[in-house]
Amino acid sequence: DADVTQTPRNRITKTGKRIMLECSQTKGHDRMYWYRQDPGLGLRLIYYSFDVKDINKGEISDGYSVSRQAQAKFSLSLESAIPNQTALYFCATSPRQQQETQYFGPGTRLLVL
């Protein structure tokens, strides 16, 4: 079984809809991250969490919110999806002692029409 899982793997939605992307991990890591990847722009950090009670904005948090429901779960919400949020979204985790080694989930492909 994969250590970091993301659901759904693919999603098509319409402008204005609220959607949630979920991430779960069995690695026991404290730190979790949400990134989006766009062609030519690389991975950009949306939000990150160093533990259940610690949530921080990343480089591009506008239009997104997150919830760290438990150490193992970190969900990303788009309150009102817009077409420029079409992207590949990755969740990642890292251990507290070695935060530069991040373990990524398989990604969620989101298309906003």
Add this chain to the structure above:
Amino acid sequence: RKEVEQDPGPFNVPEGATVAFNCTYSNSASQSFFWYRQDCRKEPKLLMSVYSSGNEDGRFTAQLNRASQYISLLIRDSKLSDSATYLCVVKLGGKLIFGQGTELSVKP
């Protein structure tokens, strides 16, 4: 200016070739440096860390030049399985900053 800049490629090379990728970073306070590999439509995975003294892992050699704010990755004796996108990554302020990646395609 992007914080981490890479030539996006693609680099098309024959099997057995030696290929080098370069990366520059803008913030001199960057703390640590890495190369990640990303296969098509897959998640990124850590390839290797990069140290000032240079480090080697099999056919892969990474170098860091802090004075020039420059990182390199050399792949010797390229294999078909090396085809992927290579992401230059720096750690700054407790977060990782990713370059856009350099695409490598190794042909038979």
